[in-house]
Amino acid sequence: MKVGVVVFPGSNCDRDALHAAQLAGADAELLWHETPDLRGSDAVILPGGFAHGDYLRAGAIARFSPIMAAVREHIARGGLVLGICNGFQVLTEAKLLPGVLRRNATLRFEHRWVRLSVTNRDTPFTWRVPEDALLRMPIAHGEGNYWLPDADLDALEAAGRVVFRYAGPEGNPNGSARDIAGVIDATGRVCGLMPHPERASEALLGSDDGMWLMRSLVESMARVGVAA
Amino acid sequence: MTAYRFSVSIMPRDGILDPAGKAVEAALPQLHADNVHEVRVGRRVELTVEADSVEGARATVDALAADFLANPLIERWSIEEVAR
Numbered sequence: 001m002k003v004g005v006v007v008f009p010g011s012n013c014d015r016d017a018l019h020a021a022q023l024a025g026a027d028a029e030l031l032w033h034e035t036p037d038l039r040g041s042d043a044v045i046l047p048g049g050f051a052h053g054d055y056l057r058a059g060a061i062a063r064f065s066p067i068m069a070a071v072r073e074h075i076a077r078g079g080l081v082l083g084i085c086n087g088f089q090v091l092t093e094a095k096l097l098p099g100v101l102r103r104n105a106t107l108r109f110e111h112r113w114v115r116l117s118v119t120n121r122d123t124p125f126t127w128r129v130p131e132d133a134l135l136r137m138p139i140a141h142g143e144g145n146y147w148l149p150d151a152d153l154d155a156l157e158a159a160g161r162v163v164f165r166y167a168g169p170e171g172n173p174n175g176s177a178r179d180i181a182g183v184i185d186a187t188g189r190v191c192g193l194m195p196h197p198e199r200a201s202e203a204l205l206g207s208d209d210g211m212w213l214m215r216s217l218v219e220s221m222a223r224v225g226v227a228a
Numbered sequence: 229m230t231a232y233r234f235s236v237s238i239m240p241r242d243g244i245l246d247p248a249g250k251a252v253e254a255a256l257p258q259l260h261a262d263n264v265h266e267v268r269v270g271r272r273v274e275l276t277v278e279a280d281s282v283e284g285a286r287a288t289v290d291a292l293a294a295d296f297l298a299n300p301l302i303e304r305w306s307i308e309e310v311a312r
Binding site: 057060100102104105145147149 | 247
């Protein structure tokens with residue numbers, strides 16, 4: 001099972017994501033954003049960073065990188081995609097996930113540890129997470145303030161598509177509507193979150209809670225035998 | 229084909245939090261500008277379009293603004309032809 005980690009110009013968490021995918025037992029490869037195909041990847045990670053300098057809006061230009069056509073085909077075939085931080089922003093700008101990540105309400109770049117409740121454990125990205133777990137992971141972003149009109153948020157919640165919420169004493173770091181930290185698409189195959197599971201991949205880093213997500217992803221590929 | 233130049237002014241929609249505007253406003257008292265309020269920060273994009281008519285050129289800019297230059301969920305925009 002192979003995980004492809006896309007490298008946009010300005011990505012800076014690509015190697016961390018590669019490492020975490022390997023720790024979870026996957027073959028993993030970095031994929032330069034001009035690569036026209038996914039080189040046989042069974043799942044794709046869009047990592048954190050500042051793709052294309054985040055000019056215009058975070059993620060707005062990365063949507064046009066050549067590899068994104070292959071990512072769309074991968075999704076159409078039922079492939080899994082995880083967007084982390086900037087990768088989440090790219091997925092919303094590409095309209096592969098709903099909503100928008102506005103500037104943090106705190107007026108600051110927020111970089112600190114947060115806790116996440118997993119509000120949907122029936123996804124390929126969360127099925128290994130222990131019940132009632134609060135996952136400790138770092139955030140590092142200036143635009144993580146998730147927003148959608150209220151009616152759309154109601155629909156998203158009703159469909160179980162809010163997967164992660166900020167919880168615990170650290171609270172909501174950026175003003176996100178309804179404490180939302182991550183969502184999933186209607187097919188349940190494309191997921192994005194602002195916190196960094198790949199930076200919480202070993203106890204030495206302060207937490208290995210992110211590995212619940214990485215193991216869920218890697219083991220779901222094996223479980224369902226994702227289309228090549 | 230004629231070259232037409234446009235400016236696209238993009239602003240946060242009313243009611244959408246604008247942290248940049250708030251940060252600018254927070255600095256105003258130090259400039260003794262306490263009478264200045266409701267600061268909103270947007271951005272302006274200028275571009276030249278080659279087209280057969282100004283209407284055709286404007287249609288191109290309209291489409292670009294809605295799909296790329298602005299995020300319609302949180303931003304509004306206005307388009308103006310400017311001198312080259």
